Amino acid sequence: MRQHVRDSLKVYLVMGLEGHVGLSAYEIAEAALDGGVTMLQLREKNAPLPQVLEEGRRLRELCRRRGIPFLVNDRVDVALLLDADGVHVGQDDIPGSDARRLLGPDKIVGISAGTTAEANAALAAEPDYLGIGPIYATSTKEDAGAPIGTGLIREVSALRPDMPLVGIGGITASNAAAVIAAGGAGVAVVSAITKQPDPAAAAKELLARVTAAEQS
Template structure:
């Protein structure tokens, strides 16, 4: 059974010039629960080569490795699963290609989309953006930030795990957990931290604190 408390999404462009492998090793030392290979803007060959290295790091640590968007790269590096968005392959197709044991996640921002993803067989949902975030240059953060109330509505509408993403850090992760999320997914809160291992631990503590308030 996968723990979802702290879910790292990699992105070298937000890592203060450090190599993604270095960031992931530090996050593993800090107790990260899931790692997603994202690396938007990087050629497929480089993503594959990085994925091979991250698979070795995460396998040794017993941490699931998820690949963003690319089912083919997930297959090639023997990742544990894939995370899909609106423009990616349908959940059902990814499941057919990767098999029943694969972890298939889906990004959603609305209750009905969450229910549809669950019906299609998604194993978990990435819900957001909870708060404004600087990781996506092509959207108006304030317009698309969904807030905690809608997060809570989505959590109540489905039975699969929900991970809150978008502008989440150690200061507000507890609020996301208190709204019912099973964990938080972050990019810059770990990749941009001076001490990624310590940042991972702080996020985990914040999530546990918020979960205690919601119970």
């Protein structure tokens, strides 16, 4: 499972249901997958639940047709209703061990960490991957906190080389390589794809930078 997850973390798109410059969320996702996105997470905090379920099913089916894992942020109940491939939980969400118990052993469980203590606690739950960040300053997530750089990725990858790590927070094509160099399996992005005029081109560029960093 972890090798499959590691491969799927290269360019991890985290998105809500908001469109941009004439594109709906679904069209953004479709273009991003065309460009090479390898995993997609639905993180929607504001839309009514019926809308989340309706549009979430369309995104799930899109990902399924492309063979790309589809995860839900925070809401294990929504992940179950959508038959998602997994869930990503933060420090203030349902504990990762409980998410695993509810979803079962065949689903992906990712956990966020921004400090050594948080990483150690998350590792104790044996997730399928850790999301480390915010790596750089970001305005996408209001409660993200101060940027931490790539040091924690380097630290955790040395401690647990078997654990796939993905960096998140302020990552763009120009700084993605540093995350891979520190030991990350990939980069998780929001606006670097969703807010771009050409999401497919943005995803393609990110994948190229990650692939080049892996080979260097």
